[in-house]
Amino acid sequence: MGNYVFKLPDVGEGTAEAEIVAWHVKVGDVIAEDQNLVDVMTDKATVEMTSPVSGKVTAIHGEPGEMAPVGAPLVELEVEGAGNVKGNGTAAAKKAEEKPAPKPQTKTPSLSPSGGEGKGEGVSKSAPVSPPHPDPLPLRGRGGAVVQAFTTRTPNDKPLASPAVRQRAYELGIGLQFVPGTGPAGRVSHADLDAFVASGGRGVSVRSGPAPRDGIEQVKVIGLRRKIAEKMQEAKRRIPHFAYVEEIDMTELESLRAHLNKTKKKDQPKLTVLPFFMRALVKVLPDYPQINARFDDDAGIVHRHAAVHIGIATQTANGLIVPVVHHAEALDIWQSALEVARVSTAARENKATKDELSGSTITITSLGPLGGLVTTPVINHPEVAIIGPNAIVERPVVRDGAVIVRKMMNLSSSFDHRVVDGYDAAEFIQRVKALLEHPATLFMD
Numbered sequence: 001m002g003n004y005v006f007k008l009p010d011v012g013e014g015t016a017e018a019e020i021v022a023w024h025v026k027v028g029d030v031i032a033e034d035q036n037l038v039d040v041m042t043d044k045a046t047v048e049m050t051s052p053v054s055g056k057v058t059a060i061h062g063e064p065g066e067m068a069p070v071g072a073p074l075v076e077l078e079v080e081g082a083g084n085v086k087g088n089g090t091a092a093a094k095k096a097e098e099k100p101a102p103k104p105q106t107k108t109p110s111l112s113p114s115g116g117e118g119k120g121e122g123v124s125k126s127a128p129v130s131p132p133h134p135d136p137l138p139l140r141g142r143g144g145a146v147v148q149a150f151t152t153r154t155p156n157d158k159p160l161a162s163p164a165v166r167q168r169a170y171e172l173g174i175g176l177q178f179v180p181g182t183g184p185a186g187r188v189s190h191a192d193l194d195a196f197v198a199s200g201g202r203g204v205s206v207r208s209g210p211a212p213r214d215g216i217e218q219v220k221v222i223g224l225r226r227k228i229a230e231k232m233q234e235a236k237r238r239i240p241h242f243a244y245v246e247e248i249d250m251t252e253l254e255s256l257r258a259h260l261n262k263t264k265k266k267d268q269p270k271l272t273v274l275p276f277f278m279r280a281l282v283k284v285l286p287d288y289p290q291i292n293a294r295f296d297d298d299a300g301i302v303h304r305h306a307a308v309h310i311g312i313a314t315q316t317a318n319g320l321i322v323p324v325v326h327h328a329e330a331l332d333i334w335q336s337a338l339e340v341a342r343v344s345t346a347a348r349e350n351k352a353t354k355d356e357l358s359g360s361t362i363t364i365t366s367l368g369p370l371g372g373l374v375t376t377p378v379i380n381h382p383e384v385a386i387i388g389p390n391a392i393v394e395r396p397v398v399r400d401g402a403v404i405v406r407k408m409m410n411l412s413s414s415f416d417h418r419v420v421d422g423y424d425a426a427e428f429i430q431r432v433k434a435l436l437e438h439p440a441t442l443f444m445d
Helices: 091-098 163-172 190-198 223-238 251-263 274-287 333-348 422-437 439-443
Strands: 002-007 017-023 036-041 046-050 055-060 067-069 073-079 138-140 146-148 241-249 293-296 301-304 310-312 314-316 319-321 362-364 385-399 402-416
Touching: 017 223, 036 073, 036 223, 163 190, 223 319, 241 422, 251 402, 251 422, 251 439, 274 310, 274 333, 274 362, 274 385, 274 422, 274 439, 310 333, 314 333, 385 422, 402 422, 422 439
Parallel strands: 310 362, 362 385
Antiparallel strands: 002 073, 017 036, 017 067, 036 046, 055 073, 138 146, 241 402, 293 301, 314 319, 385 402
């Protein structure tokens, strides 16, 4: 038997390290060649690492969320033959097995005088401890039966208790009228509450509403969610955003879209509003090259693109991903719809390639029917502009002095003020608005 160490390979494009996202094996597993070992994430995509050999897993290195440099060991295997490591056994595996498990750190909540949890991590030695509940004195009732010497209380009697006891009973959801009191005249003490709870008594909750919920879930930010967080933070830190919102009458476009969907061929996709927005961008952007651009702010260079590569912000089970429709200027309305569906599906199924996830020059982000009235979209760095269609709703508007109902939508947008002036941004959006409100012009050269 030999030892084989699988190291993080160079995944290309100058990647020096990758984040461990998810393990698919554990120590003791017997695996086959080409079996998936671990998922790692680079700056571009999530990559599955498969085993080049068969064998038994003796050690794994790294936890999800940790960064591993290229060449670092990921998995150690016991294999048939010589393997690729000299020596008997895997030192790392043995060391891991010999290392004692850390003792769990437990915290005992201390109760404040009012009964809530205190600030300390345990019960203070000097903290007063409630005396144990005294055993009630047995009395003889009729027929010699033993009864307890608790003060009886009718439902209409108000139980006696200090404000602290009442507050604690409220927090525990216990009605004091159900707690036997051992003090003078049946006064209820903290010890009585302790005994009542310890005996399994719960009584009737004094609250009329839902019971409070406790507990905190700690979720480590790793993988795609970490990348999203870093990218959003970088965009907001580096880019001085300014927002611009314009109202658009979508009535005519919605009528055209409904007609096209009703009369489309079987092999043609159903049209959403996105292909129409893409068409409008393609027609307007040549006159605003500073908007169809990527800003390398480290080098101080704005790269203005002739091609229109449109990012389509897509919500997936793992978070927001922006696949790219490349060369949208070369696509008609139906081809645009097909390409949007293709790259979005690939992103949702985690099958998008590196090329399909990079190179966008401007991004469209839409929440569809959940679009709300106004959004302030975050620019997809290093781009300099992003547009966000909001929900289409019927609203009363004034046309030629008459109030009529139209299908209206607010178009939200954000721009990088270092590159795009406010006047140019407003003029650009006005041009887009004119095309969408008169959709026939979208198809005129």
